[in-house]
Amino acid sequence: MDNLFILLLLPVVSAIILAFINSNASRWVAFVLSLLQLILTIPFLCQFVPDASIQFAQSWTxxxxxxxxxxxGIDGISLPMLLLTNGLIPLIILSSFGHAKKGNFYALISFMQAGLVLVFISLDAFSFYVGWEAALIPIYFICALWGEGDRIRINLKFFIYTFFGSLLMLIAIIYLYQQTGAKDLSWTTLTSLTLTDASQRWIFWAFFVAFAIKIPLFPFHTWQPDTYTHAPAAGTMLLSGIMLKMGIFGLLRWLLPLVPSAVASYAHVALILCVIGVVYGSIIAFKIKDAKRLIAYSSIAHVGLISAGIFSFTQEGLQGAILQAVNHGISVVGLFFIIDIIQNRTNVRNMTDLGGLASKMPILATFFLIILMGAIGLPLTNGFIGEFLLLKGIFAVPEYGLWYAVFGGTTLIFGAIYMLRLFQKTMLGPLDVAYQQVSDVKGFEVLVLLIISTLVIVLGVFPNGLLHLSEASVGQLLQQIK
Incomplete structure (x- = not known):
């Protein structure tokens, strides 16, 4: 089956079905439907020809x-993001089985999935914007209704930030629409426009701010730590594992080919912001005691390095960004799930109140160590090749590439320190008497962690599959912007 529209239709139908199931059975229905979505995605991977063409294209008035x-349609840049989205959603749903969630919760996840898929397969600016907004609405309600603490205020800040970015992008899209004599919003037409340098500059900032907020990049990141920390576990996984990849994808699909001269002019500004985010996120992570918040700040550091790779304008940097976007999604979902398990068992997330859990939870400790090693880029894990390619690409940037690579590379050193400290403070040392009855992971928890750990190792040992998918498309993109 090569009808791409079915990957948009199924999540919408799933959301409608789940909205009317107000019982515990909804979680199994949601899981089966998300698994079906993943199964329907596999033929597109199998039939995909790894060249620079747009494949499975469809259009309607x-x-x-x-x-x-x-x-x-799909190309080598969008296919990895599509696989990440439809691959992680079943795991995120399965990870929520330990919480009492009903159909409306899973309906919002399915509706968000439809928006995410639309963003990654859109070939015109209008449907891209529709998907961009459609993905925001359900995650806002997921975080606001099932979050913790001062969730309403925090999520209002998140909504205002992202909506402001969306508004800037919409203004730029309308302007581009007016520049096309045929009133055409297709990606092919917009990227072929001849724009003045002045127009390119303000359009660059309109799109860049929208994508930077979503990623998020420094200094547009201030909504992220609170939102990640106070969102329900599944919401945090959706935000960090998939939603921020919308911004990374937006840079690749839209920003770079739309305004190439402005991108070249502001590349060093963007690189500086990315590298500041790497160092800033890493330093703050050192001081954090809340395990969930620590991973939130580590995510700022990692996505800063990914974005820096995009602005290196090199084959290695761009392919490394795509590969590491997938790797980051897998690892961060695993880490947030582990913290959620620890919090459910002990009722605390503060590292100073934990310790010695490995003696009672050896299976969890094993999975934790594998996923953590992937997150810090240990050789033969998924994070290593991606970070290597990113740093190689950044190093090749003219003039200041060495310094960008040096400061960007701090995420490897700092990340190893604060992540190993996280493991030490939670898993090692003496066990508090309050946690003597803590039970190890079992059932669906083991399944989720086993799948993620397997992906960490398999993608670390065999990264060529993903790299081969994107190679030709990235090469064509570099030809467009140079």
Missing amino acids: WIANLGIEFKI
């Missing part, structure tokens, strides 16, 4: 009077 069409 959407708003005829305005010349707006609905266009979708």
